[in-house]
Amino acid sequence: MSVNKKNAKDVAVVDPKRTAELPVIADSDVSNPPAAGASPSAQSETPPTATESSLTPDQLAELKARAAKADEHWDRLLRTTADLENFKKRAVREKQDAIRFANEGLLTRLIPALDNLDMALAAAQNADGATVDSLRTGIAMIYNQLKNALAETGLEEIDATHQPFNPNLHEAVSQEESSETPEGHVIRQLRKGYKLRERLIRPASVVVARKPAA
DSSP, rough: OOOOHHHHHHHOOHHHHHHHHHOOOOOOHHHHHOOOOOHHHHHHHHOOOOOOOOOOHHHHHHHHHHHHHHHHHHHHHHHHHHHHHHHHHHHHHHHHHHHTTTTHHHHHHHHHHHHHHHHHHHHTTTOOGGGGHHHHHHHHHHHHHHHHHHHEEEEEEOOHHHHHHOOTTTTEEEEESSSSSSBBEEEEEEEOOETTTTTEEEEEEEEEEEEOOO
């Protein structure tokens, strides 16, 4: 159909130069229009993609070796901790046993003396004049047996007779005037004292001499 001249005047003539300057609109832009308020630059940016690791094979191998070494050290730490706990428990048990049975060695030495005392008491019940001497000898043997057993454990007698009074070893019960014993010396020992090696267990009870009154 032909266009009359009047209608032809109303038809816009497109300049080829201006057409080249117009932006090209893709189909996706038409179907997905930009959100309100979004800048054109924000619409054109895309999120960065993850890049591959920049570690070299040698560095990766070193990291693996360190991880294996760390696992080995961790296992060793666990075993050491368990061994330490077991050692602590065993040490506590051994300490308790040592306290409970500390006198086992001493009692083992004293038991034979108790056996001999039992026999001496049985013999004393049926003793007559002829057996008194043998009973006295048996008791002396038992006494020496006890002394030897105690000496083996470190027990030492304190003999203070006629010795200078020593407050670290002696306990003065009383004083007596004496012209034969020097002043400050022990006249008599009433009860023996004992030491366990260098430690005093019981001081000797003594009577100390003093000068006679003028």
